[in-house]
Amino acid sequence: SQTIHQWPATLVQPVGSPLSLECTVEGTSNPNLYWYRQAAGRGLQLLFYSVGIGQISSEVPQNLSASRPQDRQFILSSKKLLLSDSGFYLCAWMDRNSPLHFGNGTRLTVT
């Protein structure tokens, strides 16, 4: 069966520091991978998605970037965090025959 791992679960970082959130998927090949962000009490905003290794589509201009160095690995990064980057970040995967499956999320607080 397929599983998705996302870490860390919580993170507190100062403004201006770098960020790296990692997500890996097991049990499936060539999935579509997604990064969503959820502000407190709000809906989900799609940040990036990837249909294959090295292929990244950005949905909104922002301070973040994403990379997919391996088929089942998706990384969300920032060189310098802003206060507005605080939120709940969710990684997810999907293929043609499945709904979107989410990781447990990372709660990021930028101080």
Next chain:
Amino acid sequence: AQKITQTQPGMFVQEKEAVTLDCTYDTSDPSYGLFWYKQPSSGEMIFLIYQGSYDQQNATEGRYSLNFQKARKSANLVISASQLGDSAMYFCAMREGLGANSKLTFGKGITLSVRP
């Protein structure tokens, strides 16, 4: 224009009663899918139910059913026999097209509180 609209304010329901959570959508793509997710206070997103645009019958999954009215572009979630554990945020989402670039667009969510 918003693709997924969830306009209900916080919803309250008595335990063991049924509740309907509203969702309307907007798309010109003939092939699309509609999803409902539950997000408890722990933050995880739990897939509940799926309805394809070509499905002839309304989807059902246990206590969850989807009232799909294609002409009205609505996909309301019905939860029967509410339980205290149903208290959570509920999100409606849509996937347009079936290609490799398909992605889900989410509504803003509805908070459901189940009263004992």
